[in-house]
Amino acid sequence: MAGRNLVGPEADALDLGAVFRALADEHRRSVMTELATDRSDSERGCNSFDLPISKQTQTHHFRVLREAGLIDEIDYGNRKGIRLRRADIEKRFPGLLALLGAGPPADTAPR
C-alpha cells in the first residue's frame, strides 16, 4: 500500500553521459518533456503517457530514466507511480529541463 521507492543514483552522482543517453531516445524524451512541462510535479501513473510501444518496452524505458537519476519510480505492486526529480536535476544540471521545452526544429523552415 505504502509504495516502495525504487532506488536511483544520489543527486550529486548524476552522470551527464547517462543523462544524455537517456534523453537520446525519442520515447524517453517525450516522457521527460511532459514531466518537465508540468510544473505541479505530481506523481503520475506510468500509463498516462500514451506511448506507442508495448508495456515491456515501457518498463525498460522507465528503468533507464530512473537509473539515470531523472525520475523516481514508486512501486505499488500492480501499478507504478512516476515522479520527476526536478530539484535534483536542477541542482546538478541547471537549465537542462528547460531545454526539453525547446521543442522540435522550426517547421517548414524558410531555407
Added chain:
Amino acid sequence: MAGRNLVGPEADALDLGAVFRALADEHRRSVMTELATDRSDSERGCNSFDLPISKQTQTHHFRVLREAGLIDEIDYGNRKGIRLRRADIEKRFPGLLALLGAGPPADTAPR
C-alpha cells in the same frame, strides 16, 4: 588555401534528439567540453584533441558533431579545422554548453 566549409543544419533546424545523441558518446562529449570551455572559440585542428581512437573513427565522430549542428568543419584538403557553433547553439538551446562544464559526478567514484 581558402578552406571549404562543410555544411551542417541551419541554426533554427537544430534537432534536440540529434544533439543528445551526439553528446551521448564519451569521445564526442569530451571534444565538445573542450570547445565549450575555451571561450576564445578559435579554430582548432582536429588532431588537437588527443583522442584515443583511430583517425577513421575520429572522422566519424566529427561528422556526427557537424551533422548535429554543433561544430563547423573547414576542409583544407589534407587537414581540417574545427570550430564550435556557439552562437547558434546558445540561440536554439540556451544553457546547453554550460552543462558540459558540470563535469563528472562529485566524488572520485565513477558509478
Added chain:
DNA sequence: CTTCAGGTACGATTCAAGTCGTACTTGAAG
C-alpha cells in the same frame, strides 16, 4: 615529378540498445 602526413570512403566486425513474445508476480475487485 615523388614522398609523406592528414583525412576520407567503403566495408566488415563487434557490441549495445530498442523491441516484443512468453511466462510469472502482484494487488484489487468480484
Added chain:
DNA sequence: CTTCAAGTACGACTTGAATCGTACCTGAAG
C-alpha cells in the same frame, strides 16, 4: 477463492552505432 489488469523477468530478435583495416585522395615539401 477466482478473475483481471498492471507490471516485471527473461530471452530472442533486430537495428544502429562505434571501431578499425584497407585503399584512395589531397596538398605541401623536397
